[in-house]
Amino acid sequence: MGCCSLFSCHRCGEERSEVDGEIGAIDNLKIYKYKEIRQATDDFSPEYKIGEGGFGSVYKGRLKDGKIAAIKVLSAESRQGVKEFLTEINVISEIQHENLVKLYGCCVEGDHRILVYNYLENNSLDKTLLAGGYTRSGIQFDWSTRANICVGIARGLAFLHEEVRPHVIHRDIKASNILLDKDLSPRISDFGLARLMPPNMTHVSTRVAGTIGYLAPEYAVRGQLTRKADIYSFGVLLLEIVSGRSNKNSRLPMEYQYLLERAWKLYEQNKLVDLVDSSLNGVFDAEEACQYLKIGLLCTQDSPKLRPTMSTVVRYLTGEKDIDYRKITRPGLISDFMDVAVRGPVATKPEKVNKHNNTSNLYSSSNGSSSPGTRENSNAYSSGASSAYAGNTFSSTI
Numbered sequence: 175m176g177c178c179s180l181f182s183c184h185r186c187g188e189e190r191s192e193v194d195g196e197i198g199a200i201d202n203l204k205i206y207k208y209k210e211i212r213q214a215t216d217d218f219s220p221e222y223k224i225g226e227g228g229f230g231s232v233y234k235g236r237l238k239d240g241k242i243a244a245i246k247v248l249s250a251e252s253r254q255g256v257k258e259f260l261t262e263i264n265v266i267s268e269i270q271h272e273n274l275v276k277l278y279g280c281c282v283e284g285d286h287r288i289l290v291y292n293y294l295e296n297n298s299l300d301k302t303l304l305a306g307g308y309t310r311s312g313i314q315f316d317w318s319t320r321a322n323i324c325v326g327i328a329r330g331l332a333f334l335h336e337e338v339r340p341h342v343i344h345r346d347i348k349a350s351n352i353l354l355d356k357d358l359s360p361r362i363s364d365f366g367l368a369r370l371m372p373p374n375m376t377h378v379s380t381r382v383a384g385t386i387g388y389l390a391p392e393y394a395v396r397g398q399l400t401r402k403a404d405i406y407s408f409g410v411l412l413l414e415i416v417s418g419r420s421n422k423n424s425r426l427p428m429e430y431q432y433l434l435e436r437a438w439k440l441y442e443q444n445k446l447v448d449l450v451d452s453s454l455n456g457v458f459d460a461e462e463a464c465q466y467l468k469i470g471l472l473c474t475q476d477s478p479k480l481r482p483t484m485s486t487v488v489r490y491l492t493g494e495k496d497i498d499y500r501k502i503t504r505p506g507l508i509s510d511f512m513d514v515a516v517r518g519p520v521a522t523k524p525e526k527v528n529k530h531n532n533t534s535n536l537y538s539s540s541n542g543s544s545s546p547g548t549r550e551n552s553n554a555y556s557s558g559a560s561s562a563y564a565g566n567t568f569s570s571t572i
C-alpha cells in the first residue's frame with residue numbers, strides 16, 4: 175500500500191481539501207451522491223464489475239435518470255490515482271467529441287473518489303480485437319470496421335492536439351484505452367496522464383509516463399514531451415489494428431515478436447501485405463490495408479519532426495491526401511537507446527505483469543520499487559540507458 179488509508183492522515187487530509195477545492199471550481203460537472211452510485215452498482219457487487227485498471231475497479235450501473243454508466247472507483251491504495259483523478263476531470267469535463275469518452279460526472283464524498291462515464295457496449299480494443307485465441311470476443315472486425323476505428327481514433331486525437339485550447343497530449347494512447355460503442359465506433363478514454371500544452375511552447379519537460387511498447391523513444395529517453403509522442407503511440411496502435419496482434423508477442427519466434435520491427439522488415443522487403451490479420455481470410459482491400467500500415471510507419475519514424483500531424487494522418491487515412499511513400503524512414507525503437515541487448519539474455523526473463531492488467535506498463539517508481547498505483551517514472555532514462563536502474567526497468571517491462 176503506497177500511503178495510509180487515503181484520507182486518514184495529515185498529508186492525506188491536505189489532499190482531500192485539494193480535491194474538494196479543484197472539483198468545486200469546475201463548472202457544469204455533475205456531482206453524484208455516493209448513495210446513488212451504490213444503488214447503481216448494487217453496492218459494488220462483483221456481478222456488476224466489468225474491469226480493473228491502474229486506477230481501480232470499473233463497474234457497470236444504471237443511474238437514477240436511467241442512463242447506463244461505467245463507474246470507475248479509485249482504489250484506496252492508489253495515491254497516484256488522486257492526481258490522475260483530478261487531471262481526468264480537468265481535461266475531459268470541458269471537452270466533447272464523438273471519439274472521446276464522455277464523462278458524466280464524479281463523486282467526491284468522504285474518502286470516495288469515483289468517475290462516472292457513458293458506458294460503451296463493446297469493451298476495449300485489447301479485450302476484443304487483440305485478445306486473440308479463445309478469449310476473442312466474437313465481434314467481427316472486418317476491414318471496413320477496422321478502417322473506421324482507425325479514422326475515429328485519429329479524429330479524436332487530432333481534436334485533442336489541434337482544436338482544443340490549450341492543446342492536450344494524451345500520453346497513454348494504447349489498445350486498452352480505446353473503447354468501442356454499440357456500432358463499434360471508437361472512443362479514446364483515460365485522460366489521467368494527459369498534459370496540457372501551454373501556448374507557444376515546443377515541448378513540455380515531464381516525468382516519463384505511459385506504456386512500454388507505445389512510448390516514443392525520444393520521450394522515454396529525454397522526457398521531452400510533444401504531440402509527436404502521441405502520434406508515435408497512435409502509429410503502433412494502427413499497426414496493431416491492421417495486423418490484429420499486440421505490439422509484442424513473446425510466444426512468437428524472436429524475429430516476429432516486435433510488431434514495429436516486423437513491419438519495417440516487411441516494408442523493406444515490399445511484403446507489408448503479409449502483416450495484415452490472417453483472420454480477415456483475405457477479405458480486405460489490400461492496397462488500402464498496406465497504405466494504413468505505411469501510415470503507421472510514418473507515425474513511428476525515429477525523427478519526431480518527420481512524423482505527420484494528426485490532422486494530416488486523418489487526411490491520409492481517408493484518402494484526402496496522397497502519401498509520399500519515398501519518405502518513410504526507419505522507425506524509432508526504444509531498444510536502439512538501450513545499452514542492454516534487448517535480444518540478449520535479459521529479454522528472455524519473464525515479462526513484468528501487473529496485477530491489474532497484462533500489458534507491460536511502466537510502473538516502476540523512482541526508488542526502483544514497483545507499485546500498481548504509480549504510472550510515472552522519474553525520467554529514469556534521462557541519464558542514459560546505461561544505469562542499472564534503466565536497464566532493469568526496460569528488461570522487466572519490454
Ligand SMILES: Nc1ncnc2c1ncn2[C@@H]1O[C@H](COP(=O)(O)OP(=O)(O)OP(=O)(O)O)[C@@H](O)[C@H]1O
Pocket residue numbers: 224225226227228229230232244246275291292293294295297298301350351353363364531535
Ligand atoms: N466507459 C466504459 N465503458 C465500458 N467499459 C469500460 C469503460 N471504461 C472502462 N471500461 C472497462 O474497464 C476496463 C478497465 O479500464 P481502465 O481504464 O480502468 O484500465 P485499463 O485501460 O485496462 O488499464 P490502465 O490502467 O493501464 O489504463 C476496460 O478494459 C474496459 O473493459
Ligand SMILES: [Mg+2]
Pocket residue numbers: 227350351363364
Ligand atoms: Mg484505461
